[in-house]
Amino acid sequence: GQQLNQSPQSMFIQEGEDVSMNCTSSSIFNTWLWYKQDPGEGPVLLIALYKAGELTSNGRLTAQFGITRKDSFLNISASIPSDVGIYFCAGRGATNKLIFGTGTLLAVQP
Amino acid sequence: DSGVTQTPKHLITATGQRVTLRCSPRSGDLSVYWYQQSLDQGLQFLIQYYNGEERAKGNILERFSAQQFPDLHSELNLSSLELGDSALYFCASSGGGGTEAFFGQGTRLTVV
Numbered sequence: 001g002q003q004l005n006q007s008p009q010s011m012f013i014q015e016g017e018d019v020s021m022n023c024t025s026s027s028i029f030n031t032w033l034w035y036k037q038d039p040g041e042g043p044v045l046l047i048a049l050y051k052a053g054e055l056t057s058n059g060r061l062t063a064q065f066g067i068t069r070k071d072s073f074l075n076i077s078a079s080i081p082s083d084v085g086i087y088f089c090a091g092r093g094a095t096n097k098l099i100f101g102t103g104t105l106l107a108v109q110p
Numbered sequence: 111d112s113g114v115t116q117t118p119k120h121l122i123t124a125t126g127q128r129v130t131l132r133c134s135p136r137s138g139d140l141s142v143y144w145y146q147q148s149l150d151q152g153l154q155f156l157i158q159y160y161n162g163e164e165r166a167k168g169n170i171l172e173r174f175s176a177q178q179f180p181d182l183h184s185e186l187n188l189s190s191l192e193l194g195d196s197a198l199y200f201c202a203s204s205g206g207g208g209t210e211a212f213f214g215q216g217t218r219l220t221v222v
Contacts, residue, residue: 001154001169033210042112042200042213043153088153097168098143098211100153 006089006101014109019076021104023089031092032065032072037103038085046087047074079108113137114214116201122220128189131217135182135203141165142184143204143211144176148197159184191221 006023013019023032031050035043047058049065049072056063060077072089089101113136123129135142144156146169155168159178170176173191178184188195198218202211 001151003152040215042114042202042215044112044213045210048210090153095166097155097158097166099155102152 002099004089004091004099004101006104008104009102010105012107012109013079015080017079019079019106020073021087022071022073023101024071025091026070027093028069029091029093033090033098034063034074035088035090036085037088043088081108081110084108112212112214114201114203114212116214116217118217119215120218122222123191125191125193125221127191128187129191129219131186131188131199133184133201133214135184136212139203139205140182141204141211142178142182143202144186145200145202146197147200193221195219196221
């Protein structure tokens with residue numbers, strides 16, 4: 001099945017550091033979504049982006065819809081231990097189906 | 111709590127068997143989506159139902175089928191199970207009108 005390229009694959013950081021991750025696609029998308037998944041849980045929506053160039057924040061999280069409509073970025077500022085988890089991007093294009101990224105595992109050292 | 115309920119939480123079964131996974135969407139949501147999450151394939155969209163009708167199909171095998179009932183709950187039927195079907199199966203629901211879907215906690219299926 002199709003997956004979007006997401007990087008980095010994993011990150012091990014110290015509490016208080018900023019984090020950046022991105023997602024790229026070979027297709028153009030109309031929607032970019034960012035989810036977080038904790039162990040044993042389903043993905044939880046963090047941020048939704050619907051317009052090229054859009055920059056949206058949710059607390060310490062900021063995401064951007066790339067101008068080319070083929071990429072998106074997620075930044076987490078001043079990380080805390082509860083930020084630990086797997087972050088997924090997801091894109092939706094003309095087919096209206098969500099395609100998920102490969103995921104970024106984030107570990108935060110207190 | 112997303113409001114989407116999936117049962118059972120865990121399921122262990124043998125190859126060749128058939129299982130049914132159940133999903134109750136959030137109150138008022140008409141759309142139900144099924145996803146499969148495995149280590150090698152990641153999160154893959156399987157199928158979507160809207161108000162009882164199939165709306166979109168993804169990478170769903172012919173051995174798998176789903177339906178949405180008049181009370182809007184949905185079931186995913188997996189038959190002739192193979193070892194490779196072991197995965198987390200998620201249900202998500204949305205209200206339509208451009209709202210994004212909320213995911214349930216998933217059913218972990220292990221085929222032995």
